[in-house]
Amino acid sequence: MRYYDHLIFDYSKPGRKGYTLPKAAAPATSTAVPEGLRRSSAPALPEVSEVDVVRHYTNLSQMNFGVDTGFYPLGSCTMKYNPKINEEIAALPAFAAIHPLQPVATVQGVQAVYRGMEQMLSAITGMSYFTLNPCAGAHGELTGLMIMRAYHRSRGDMGRTKVIVPDSAHGTNPASAAVCGLDVVVVKSNADGLVDVEDLKPLLGPDLAGIMMTNPNTLGLFERDIKQIAALVHEAGGLLYYDGANMNPLIGKVRPGDMGFDIMHLNLHKSFSTPHGGGGPGSGPVGVAAFLKDCLPYPHTDVQPHGDLSLVTPAKTAGRVSAHMGNFGVILRAYAWLLTIGRQHVREVGPIATLNANYVKELLRDAYKLPIPSVCKHEFVFDGLINDGSREGKEGATTLDVAKRLLDFGFHAPTIYFPLLFHQALMIEPTETESKETLDAFISIMHRIAAEAAEDPDILHAAPHACPISRPDDTTAAKHPVINWNDLQAE
Amino acid sequence: MHPYIPHTPDDIRKMLDTVGMKSLDDLYADVPQEYIYKGDYDLPDAMSEDEIRRFFEDLATRNVKMTCFAGQGWYDHCTPSVIPYLTQRSEFLTAYTPYQPEISQGTLRYIFEFQSMVCALTGLEVSNASMYDGPTAAAEAVRMAVASTRKKDVVLIASTLLPQVKEVVRTYASYSGTVIEEIAEAEGQTSFEALAAALASGRVAGVMVPNVNRYGIIEDHTGFADAVHAAGALFIEYCDPSTLAVLKSPAEWGADVAVGDGQSLGIPLCYGGPTLGFMACKKDYLRKLPGRIVGATTDRDGKRCFVLTLQAREQHIRRDKATSNICSNQSLMALWVTIYLSLLGPKGLVDVNERSSASAHYLCDQLLATGRFTPVSDKPFLKEFALDYKGDAHALHKALADKGILAGVVIGDHRICFAVTEKRTREEIDCLIKAIKKAAL
Numbered sequence: 037m038r039y040y041d042h043l044i045f046d047y048s049k050p051g052r053k054g055y056t057l058p059k060a061a062a063p064a065t066s067t068a069v070p071e072g073l074r075r076s077s078a079p080a081l082p083e084v085s086e087v088d089v090v091r092h093y094t095n096l097s098q099m100n101f102g103v104d105t106g107f108y109p110l111g112s113c114t115m116k117y118n119p120k121i122n123e124e125i126a127a128l129p130a131f132a133a134i135h136p137l138q139p140v141a142t143v144q145g146v147q148a149v150y151r152g153m154e155q156m157l158s159a160i161t162g163m164s165y166f167t168l169n170p171c172a173g174a175h176g177e178l179t180g181l182m183i184m185r186a187y188h189r190s191r192g193d194m195g196r197t198k199v200i201v202p203d204s205a206h207g208t209n210p211a212s213a214a215v216c217g218l219d220v221v222v223v224k225s226n227a228d229g230l231v232d233v234e235d236l237k238p239l240l241g242p243d244l245a246g247i248m249m250t251n252p253n254t255l256g257l258f259e260r261d262i263k264q265i266a267a268l269v270h271e272a273g274g275l276l277y278y279d280g281a282n283m284n285p286l287i288g289k290v291r292p293g294d295m296g297f298d299i300m301h302l303n304l305h306k307s308f309s310t311p312h313g314g315g316g317p318g319s320g321p322v323g324v325a326a327f328l329k330d331c332l333p334y335p336h337t338d339v340q341p342h343g344d345l346s347l348v349t350p351a352k353t354a355g356r357v358s359a360h361m362g363n364f365g366v367i368l369r370a371y372a373w374l375l376t377i378g379r380q381h382v383r384e385v386g387p388i389a390t391l392n393a394n395y396v397k398e399l400l401r402d403a404y405k406l407p408i409p410s411v412c413k414h415e416f417v418f419d420g421l422i423n424d425g426s427r428e429g430k431e432g433a434t435t436l437d438v439a440k441r442l443l444d445f446g447f448h449a450p451t452i453y454f455p456l457l458f459h460q461a462l463m464i465e466p467t468e469t470e471s472k473e474t475l476d477a478f479i480s481i482m483h484r485i486a487a488e489a490a491e492d493p494d495i496l497h498a499a500p501h502a503c504p505i506s507r508p509d510d511t512t513a514a515k516h517p518v519i520n521w522n523d524l525q526a527e
Numbered sequence: 528m529h530p531y532i533p534h535t536p537d538d539i540r541k542m543l544d545t546v547g548m549k550s551l552d553d554l555y556a557d558v559p560q561e562y563i564y565k566g567d568y569d570l571p572d573a574m575s576e577d578e579i580r581r582f583f584e585d586l587a588t589r590n591v592k593m594t595c596f597a598g599q600g601w602y603d604h605c606t607p608s609v610i611p612y613l614t615q616r617s618e619f620l621t622a623y624t625p626y627q628p629e630i631s632q633g634t635l636r637y638i639f640e641f642q643s644m645v646c647a648l649t650g651l652e653v654s655n656a657s658m659y660d661g662p663t664a665a666a667e668a669v670r671m672a673v674a675s676t677r678k679k680d681v682v683l684i685a686s687t688l689l690p691q692v693k694e695v696v697r698t699y700a701s702y703s704g705t706v707i708e709e710i711a712e713a714e715g716q717t718s719f720e721a722l723a724a725a726l727a728s729g730r731v732a733g734v735m736v737p738n739v740n741r742y743g744i745i746e747d748h749t750g751f752a753d754a755v756h757a758a759g760a761l762f763i764e765y766c767d768p769s770t771l772a773v774l775k776s777p778a779e780w781g782a783d784v785a786v787g788d789g790q791s792l793g794i795p796l797c798y799g800g801p802t803l804g805f806m807a808c809k810k811d812y813l814r815k816l817p818g819r820i821v822g823a824t825t826d827r828d829g830k831r832c833f834v835l836t837l838q839a840r841e842q843h844i845r846r847d848k849a850t851s852n853i854c855s856n857q858s859l860m861a862l863w864v865t866i867y868l869s870l871l872g873p874k875g876l877v878d879v880n881e882r883s884s885a886s887a888h889y890l891c892d893q894l895l896a897t898g899r900f901t902p903v904s905d906k907p908f909l910k911e912f913a914l915d916y917k918g919d920a921h922a923l924h925k926a927l928a929d930k931g932i933l934a935g936v937v938i939g940d941h942r943i944c945f946a947v948t949e950k951r952t953r954e955e956i957d958c959l960i961k962a963i964k965k966a967a968l
Contacts, residue, residue: 037630039632039830040632041830041831043636043639043640043643044640044865044869045640045643052872053870053871053872053874053875054607054609054869054870054871054872054875055605055607055609055870055871055875057605057875057878057879057882057949058605058882058949058950058952060882060885060886060949061882061885061886061889061947061949061951061952061953061956062885062886062888062889062953062956063885063889064881064885065884065885065888068881068884068885068888068907068908068909069745069773069774069884069907069909070907072747072749072775073745073747073774073775073907074773074774074775075771075772075773075774075775075776075779076775076779078772078873078874078877079644079647079648079650079771079772079776079873079876080647080873081644081647081648081868081869081871081872081873081876082868082869082872083872083873083874084869084870084872086607086609086870089609089613089866089869089870090609090612090613092869093613093616093637093862093866094613094616096632096633096636096637097613097616097618097619097633098618098633099630099631099632099633099636100618100619100622100630100631100632100633100634101618101622101627101630101631102617102618102619102620102621102622103617103621103622104617104618104620104621105617105618105621108623110623113623115623116531117531118617118620118621119531121576121579121580123615123620124580125579125580125583127611128583128584128587130584130587130588130590130592131583131587131590131797131798132795132796132797133592133595133603133795133796133797134590134796134797134798135593135595135597135601135603135796135798135933136601136796136798136799136800137597137599137601137936138591138593138597138933139924139925139928141928142590142591142593142928143590143591143798144589144590145586145587145588145589145590146590146798148586148589149586155569156570156571159568159569159570160568160570162564171659171660171663171800171801171857172659172853172854172855172856173854173855174842174852174853174854174855175659175663175853177852178852181702182698182702185702207841207842207843207844207845207846207849207854208842208843208852208854210842210846210847211842211845211846211847211849211851211852212842212852213847214847214848214849214852215670215699215702215703215851215852216702216703217702217703217704220846220847257557258555258557258558260557260558260559262559262562263559263561288568289555289558289563289564290555290558290562290563290564291562291564294561294562294564295562305855309531311620311621311859312621312622312623312624312855313619313620313622313857313858313859313860314619314620314622314623314624314625314631314634314858314859314862315623315624315625315634315656315819315855315856315858315859316657316659316801316855316856316857316858316859316860317659317800317801317803317855317856317857317858317859317860318855333698354698355694355695355697355698355701356662356691356694356695356698357663357695357698358659358660358662358663358695358800359600359601359660359661359662359663359691359695359788359799359800359802360601360691360798360799360800361798361799361800362800363800363801364797364798364799364800364801365797365800365801366800366801368583372579372583374570374571375571375573375574375578375579375582376529376531376573376574376576376579377529377531377570377573378570378571378572378573378574379567379568379569379570379571379572379573380529380572380573381528381529381532381573382568382570383568384528384529384532385532387551387552387554387555388528388532388534388539388551390551390554390555391534391539391542391543391546391551391554392542394546394548394554395542395545395546398545398546398547399545410557411554411556411557413554439627440629443627443629443630448623448627448630449627454843468531468532469531469532469533470533471533471534471538472533472534472538472541472542500629500630503629503630504629504630504632505628505629505632505826505828505830505832506629506826506827506828506830507629507826507827508628508629508824508825508826508832508833508834509824509825509826509827510824510834510836512824512825513822513823513824513834513836514822514836514837514838514839517813517820517822517836517837518822518823518824519639519642519653519654519820519821519822519823519836520639520642520643520646520652520653520654521639521640521643521646521647522643522646522652523823524823527823
């Protein structure tokens with residue numbers, strides 16, 4: 037990767053343009069916008085040529101790391117390979133050119149994608165129905181909680197405003213609950229890293245809306261008391277929400293619907309192979325048990341008796357959660373992936389992802405602290421280096437240092453300082469698309485980094501050494517925010 | 528194994544040996560047996576690439592290809608071929624959120640450019656890295672208004688906003704205890720008198736109005752900001768960003784916050800998504816802004832670089848105290864829009880508006896000349912306008928759909944909203960007019 041220090045604005049020169057519009061279809065109208073509604077001066081957009089644009093963004097791309105560049109052991113993010121046929125399908129004009137308000141009778145192909153997707157996701161998860169309208173995982177969580185509240189409200193059960201979230205949960209869980217107007221109560225993990233059932237019991241009561249759980253949890257551990265937890269929560273009148281960010285190890289092996297979960301979301305940009313795009317667009321479908329069908333958001337695809345697909349508003353709907361029906365282009369990609377995998381290969385996904393995680397864990401536990409040694413699922417958490425090299429007059433190497441040093445060797449860093457249960461958390465998730473050779477190379481570099489730390493932690497403190505930039509000054513960035521081109525010129 | 532999974536049987540055996548297990552099933556020994564799914568997965572047979580291609584081509588035949596005169600917030604503008612070409616570069620496409628800035632400067636720089644361009648269009652000082660879509664951005668703006676004002680629980684929204692915007696705003700608000708009241712319209716645009724009356728309650732935290740409304744009318748917000756600010760509320764403009772090349776900016780109207788959907792900036796319709804939501808505000812509200820923000824700084828060697836900043840607002844740090852739950856947003860679509868605005872430039876974006884507007888006015892005049900329509904309003908419009916039809920609007924719409932023409936969007940039994948962009952040719956417009964003349968009244 038080569039450092040390249042330009043912004044598109046640098047290339048701007050008055051009078052340049054980068055695109056030709058079609059011929060005007062009608063003579064210009066001068067009276068269209070009265071003076072009082074007109075903008076006083078042109079927006080400060082760059083004026084650049086097409087070549088400028090192509091070179092600039094190509095150069096920018098070369099300062100970026102992606103799944104196609106190398107291994108991404110990013111915990112809870114499931115950075116698996118993004119197949120190329122999926123991109124081809126999403127770009128088909130017969131789908132890409134369709135207006136969202138086209139009459140439903142003229143978009144039966146689009147609706148068949150929604151319907152087929154709903155059925156396949158139901159088959160994999162054991163849920164009865166899905167909405168595909170949420171645009172991302174956190175949006176799915178929020179939608180799921182809205183469904184939960186809509187259900188309680190539909191029964192006249194208005195006092196259920198409390199949601200239980202484990203201390204190991206993704207940050208989006210409590211944040212989504214707060215946006216949904218729910219009060220968050222934290223349940224502790226026990227020494228094995230699992231939800232502490234005894235800590236849970238006193239939290240259950242008539243004000244309980246539900247519990248949000250991730251299973252396997254963010255330590256990669258299967259919550260084996262789930263049956264008891266489900267029974268307790270249901271007995272108290274609450275619903276069970278499943279955070280599907282960690283669904284990958286269960287694909288082809290375990291179905292959340294069978295474990296007593298009432299509502300769940302999936303991240304199509306994780307387990308279902310669609311690209312992350314540098315932070316979206318994603319897709320966060322929400323699945324529900326049969327008794328919650330009437331609470332799904334609208335519009336929802338339904339089948340008419342004669343077989344045509346139509347759009348309906350469920351009777352006790354949670355509401356409209358996005359403009360139309362979510363990120364259709366992302367849904368198409370995931371559909372293509374499911375067809376690729378099919379019934380023949382679905383059972384390979386979760387087990388191989390789980391094998392990969394356990395393999396890496398086993399071969400690195402001699403150099404990195406493993407607080408919870410039991411068998412993991414798709415991911416696991418180290419708590420920093422066993423020997424961080426600290427000594428008289430020398431600070432030891434931290435998890436941040438290890439992460440930055442990995443970048444020098446062509447690997448993305450694992451998720452760091454999450455979950456919050458350990459001070460030096462280093463969370464690793466390999467996914468099933470990584471070969472033994474890739475994992476071996478990663479393991480070998482992780483050992484080398486551990487050896488470097490033991491010898492001289494300064495090598496790690498100074499990392500990265502081989503990236504376009506060294507570590508940025510985050511403090512100044514936050515203290516004196518420079519967040520647009522105007523600010524930057526004023527510097 | 529499927530080709531996406533590179534393991535040979537020998538690899539699997541060796542790896543199982545390493546972890547001290549005999550079979551893949553052993554990896555799930557901690558899962559209660561009753562939860563191991565033993566049934567058949569009800570999925571289709573696995574397909575090859577070519578079969579997948581045929582499958583979707585076959586599905587596609589069940590969609591009717593139509594010439595688009597529909598708008599209502601989603602417009603069929605031209606897309607330069609450079610955009611899909613560049614956004615498909617796998618360094619952009621397959622990257623994660625730029626949490627490791629040393630190997631993510633590409634993503635961070637384009638988000639910084641995106642923020643700069645949103646600020647340029649809206650005239651406001653601060654923008655985030657994108658939201659899901661326009662309606663959810665509007666819902667977040669409502670939350671921001673309530674969070675920025677003390678003990679106020681009412682937000683006023685214009686009845687002239689797009690229905691999807693109003694419905695998403697109402698959905699979000701219904702769970703957070705915020706009361707949404709609609710401001711009545713007069714002659715097709717938000718009534719200042721109705722606004723002033725509603726503000727008198729003293730409970731209003733924010734007011735949201737569209738710059739171009741659901742009838743395509745360019746709204747006149749003279750006096751709105753002063754009235755809203757005098758009542759201690761935030762003034763929010765919901766905008767079509769493409770039109771901001773020619774129309775008064777949210778900052779010029781005195782808005783504190785601007786939101787909208789970026790679809791009109793060259794993003795294909797794609798049945799409504801992915802597009803992106805944008806959100807800009809005055810600097811005073813920077814720390815209330817939801818979502819990611821990229822800022823400039825320097826690295827240890829003094830090189831200019833970019834990072835995600837002000838993260839103390841976000842869910843992964845603040846959990847239930849965060850300004851929003853948003854995490855993944857629509858980053859790649861922010862790149863899409865940034866490239867679009869770079870290619871078009873200020874002049875090109877004005878041309879898009881002028882050509883679309885000229886064509887829309889031509890169509891409007893021709894439709895009125897048929898004697899079958901009457902105007903809904905005499906207020907100025909750009910690319911979209913509403914007309915009342917003397918016959919059954921649904922029947923007319925259906926008749927034209929059968930001819931492959933998407934004749935606007937029916938918004939009442941006798942009312943249709945038509946949109947025309949620079950992409951529509953004279954022949955296509957004349958074909959629509961001819962088909963309407965031929966249709967049974």
